[in-house]
Amino acid sequence: MDKSAFHKISYGLYIVSSVKDGKFNGQIANTVFQVTSEPPTIAVSINKKNLTHAFIANSKVFAISVLSTQATMQFIGRFGFKSGRDIDKFADADFEVGKSSGCPLVKDFTIANLEAKVIDSFDAGTHTLFLGEITDAKVLSSDYPITYDYYHKVKKGRAPKNAPTYLADEKDLKKEEKKMDTYVCTVCGYVYDPEIGDPENDIPPGTSFEDLPDDWVCPVCGADKDSFEKEE
Secondary structure (H helix, E strand, C coil): CCHHHHHHCCCECEEEEEEECCEEEEEEECCEEEEEECCEEEEEEEECCCHHHHHHHHHCEEEEEEEECCCCHHHHHHHHCCCCCCCCCCCCCCEEECCCCCCEEECCCEEEEEEEEEEEEEEECCEEEEEEEEEEEEECCCCCECEHHHHHHCCCCCCCCCCCCCCCCHHHCCCCCCCCCCEEECCCCCEECCCCCEHHHCECCCCCHHHCCCCCECCCCCCEHHHEEECC
16 A cells, blocks of 8 residues: 555645633644535544543534644644643634634634534544534635645645654655755654755755754754754
């Protein structure tokens, strides 16, 4: 089986959030899709190990923030590679509380918000597929939505281990030959590509990994250079 075929399926990049006992949590998700138009329903796939799963299962509500291509890797990393059990992901985020769901609606790098109440759920093994009826929705910006393909190819991001699209042998997939070595973060899977550099941290294209400043850290999870390994 050629699992790289899964990468040809179109996905977006979203923040799925919920509320429980007055506390907020949210995570990056790519498996979000509309199911019906009347009534308007939408489905999200959430890993059972994630804190957001517990919040949705308890409160029976969730919200979706559609991210734009302007979303930074640091921002994506906070919601995608950090756990709400360890940090308050919304501490430094610009958000408002949804009137119909009570869930946090992210404003940063967001082009639309949708709120939903859970009307059904389906056991999918490691994940639960929550089906929600839309209770409110609004557009915030005319910017372009970020696709999962854009996240991989332009921002050089990887799927976290709890994502539905994670492939255990992802690093073994065929790669294009590169002139300089690429390095992968062993914590979150971010790939430093010298041909691209790290524009968000003023590292210009053509900067080899060895020439990065000693205090440079992974733009996604904040791990130091010692946490990177050369891709073979």
